[in-house]
Amino acid sequence: MSDAGFILNPGAWGYALAALCYLALTLLLLTSWRGRLQGGLLVVVCLLSVVWAAMLSYSLANGLPLSITHIMLELLRDGAVLLFLYKVLAIDRVRFSSADVRCRRLGYAIFVVWLGLAVLHTGNWFVNQPLVELLGYDPRLAGHLILALAGLVLVEQLFRNTPTQQRWAIKYLCLGLGALFAYDFFLYSNAVLFQSLDPGLWDARGFIHLLVVPLIAVSAARNPQWSLEIFVSRRVVFHSAAVLGAGVYLLVMALGGYAIRYFGGSWGNLAQVIFLFGAGLLLFALMFSGQMRARMRVFLSKHFFNYKYDYRDEWLKFISALASEEPGPGLGEHVLQAMAAIVDSPGGVLWVFESDTGRFELGVELNAAGCPIIAADDPFVAYLRQKEWLFDLDEYEKTPEVYEGLALPEWLTSIERAWLVVPLFQNKQLMGLMLLLESRADRQINWEDRDLLKTVATQAASYLALSQASTELANARQFEAFNRLSAYVVHDLKNVVGQLSLVVANSKKFGHKQAFVDDAFATVENSVNKMQRMLVQLRQGRESQKSSTATKLLPLIETVIKQCSEKIPVPVLANVVEQMSVVAEQDRLAAVIEHVVQNAQDATQVDGKVELRLISNGQNAVIEIEDSGSGMDEQFIRERLFRPFDTTKGNAGMGIGAYECREFVRGLGGDVRVKSELGVGSVFQLSIPKVQD
Numbered sequence: 001m002s003d004a005g006f007i008l009n010p011g012a013w014g015y016a017l018a019a020l021c022y023l024a025l026t027l028l029l030l031t032s033w034r035g036r037l038q039g040g041l042l043v044v045v046c047l048l049s050v051v052w053a054a055m056l057s058y059s060l061a062n063g064l065p066l067s068i069t070h071i072m073l074e075l076l077r078d079g080a081v082l083l084f085l086y087k088v089l090a091i092d093r094v095r096f097s098s099a100d101v102r103c104r105r106l107g108y109a110i111f112v113v114w115l116g117l118a119v120l121h122t123g124n125w126f127v128n129q130p131l132v133e134l135l136g137y138d139p140r141l142a143g144h145l146i147l148a149l150a151g152l153v154l155v156e157q158l159f160r161n162t163p164t165q166q167r168w169a170i171k172y173l174c175l176g177l178g179a180l181f182a183y184d185f186f187l188y189s190n191a192v193l194f195q196s197l198d199p200g201l202w203d204a205r206g207f208i209h210l211l212v213v214p215l216i217a218v219s220a221a222r223n224p225q226w227s228l229e230i231f232v233s234r235r236v237v238f239h240s241a242a243v244l245g246a247g248v249y250l251l252v253m254a255l256g257g258y259a260i261r262y263f264g265g266s267w268g269n270l271a272q273v274i275f276l277f278g279a280g281l282l283l284f285a286l287m288f289s290g291q292m293r294a295r296m297r298v299f300l301s302k303h304f305f306n307y308k309y310d311y312r313d314e315w316l317k318f319i320s321a322l323a324s325e326e327p328g329p330g331l332g333e334h335v336l337q338a339m340a341a342i343v344d345s346p347g348g349v350l351w352v353f354e355s356d357t358g359r360f361e362l363g364v365e366l367n368a369a370g371c372p373i374i375a376a377d378d379p380f381v382a383y384l385r386q387k388e389w390l391f392d393l394d395e396y397e398k399t400p401e402v403y404e405g406l407a408l409p410e411w412l413t414s415i416e417r418a419w420l421v422v423p424l425f426q427n428k429q430l431m432g433l434m435l436l437l438e439s440r441a442d443r444q445i446n447w448e449d450r451d452l453l454k455t456v457a458t459q460a461a462s463y464l465a466l467s468q469a470s471t472e473l474a475n476a477r478q479f480e481a482f483n484r485l486s487a488y489v490v491h492d493l494k495n496v497v498g499q500l501s502l503v504v505a506n507s508k509k510f511g512h513k514q515a516f517v518d519d520a521f522a523t524v525e526n527s528v529n530k531m532q533r534m535l536v537q538l539r540q541g542r543e544s545q546k547s548s549t550a551t552k553l554l555p556l557i558e559t560v561i562k563q564c565s566e567k568i569p570v571p572v573l574a575n576v577v578e579q580m581s582v583v584a585e586q587d588r589l590a591a592v593i594e595h596v597v598q599n600a601q602d603a604t605q606v607d608g609k610v611e612l613r614l615i616s617n618g619q620n621a622v623i624e625i626e627d628s629g630s631g632m633d634e635q636f637i638r639e640r641l642f643r644p645f646d647t648t649k650g651n652a653g654m655g656i657g658a659y660e661c662r663e664f665v666r667g668l669g670g671d672v673r674v675k676s677e678l679g680v681g682s683v684f685q686l687s688i689p690k691v692q693d
Contacts (some may be wrong), residue, residue, distance in 0.1 A: 014206025176215030276367035603629030
């Protein structure tokens, strides 16, 4: 191939570019072909177009005349296109009845013309004298003219016999192929008139086909019944269209700048700089305009895709937006932003139903202000709850009869730019309302918008319900912690009251003795200290471990024994293996041990025994409290002993002492074990990790 000829001949460029585009479309169709006849014929058409355009590009670049090879390739390609149109018309668009015979006759007539033209071309190749010299004119040109006319007839029949609601799927196919046949009709009409092909018209065909390839690709994508599932990412198309548009814009502006400089005289350079700067500024303003991006997305979705949305991409973006926020106050804003982004809305309002007030409380306002609280019995809310519809204010204004005479509430009409009201249902319960403001683009809400918004609204409602449940659970846990702390304090207060009651009871009998007075004052002082600690616990909470330090167990146990010695049987320290220390709040640990000792005294007869031991078990220090009391069976230990608020002492007990004992020891990293036998006694083992002093 001559490089100079290729560069200088624009026709060669046109056919070469057309061959490349047809090749790309052929590869794309082959990767998605599912074996259907129409799809196979379209692949054949594109493949023949590749070979045909490549041959013509090669011939024009090298200055070669048209040969029988070129003519036969064109004839084969035209025949494939006509057969494809006939099959689409006969199989997919028209279910023949009375029109069956006419359509078949049209197909037979086209085949006869095509076959006759093939015979003429072949015969002209074998005879020594050309047909033009024999007949005085070239009948083959008339044959190509008739084929172009037949193609126009097939395109017209296809478009006419396609139902109106389905024409969007084939309109670009009809437009593209119709334009090609119209151009061929003009080309061969001129050739029949002058008995020769016009070189300029012939060279321009490559660029004509180049413009038609995208229209064929769009139609293939819109017709899945051809078994051609062409998928191009909407994001790629959007960004590619933006880059292409920006490139065209810059090219036009460059030409404009050149014209200004050329014709501007002495002001030319200055005017060119100002013009190019303004053009660049305008381009950036358009590229960062949300309204322009929204309009472009709507345009591309309408004219280049089978469905309005890339549902996979929309769903992933929505879930990602919701998953980025933990359940809480910020979730409502994320839900509103995610749903508004789907329809290019600049903002809106979210109301959430509060069971405490029985109203839809205002949750989030985004680019809206002054929105009211909505009553649960509002007629508009009742309508949404009954119909479960998405309410479109534009549709209401155009066709109010669709909404069965519903009157718009005052609170809705008072919100500027109100557009869509989306109900949020969770298990058939209306838990929220979302109002979206008018879209940045001129959008008409159709079934795809409604289905997508309804689907994501259901998911959003589940997230909001989860957020409400989390908030209620957190509040319940706070109340539970406070109630548990109150129960612990009341339990400790009961023990203090018991000690003071014992002092009062013995004061009449031993009040004259100095030793009793000294013990009484010591008991009162100890009780005051305990009550002060309880006040601190109420203010700071039971879980505070700020006073946890290394505590020696032996002095602590001896102090507990001394405090419990006024009650019979008197506890004794039976065995101490070694001095050990644990990390614990000293007063709380003493109270826990004292509680177990008092329970052992209550369960034991006056002639029984209560013994304490301090032993070591590996890494743990073990405090044992053994009594010879009534004992417990395994079922009681398993089901009732550590259950809070379950007591066997009647009104005298709270039922939380054993539970508090176990929870406190477990909080230190240890555990409580119980061994007991009815009529024999019980052994409590408090096992706590020991530390070095």
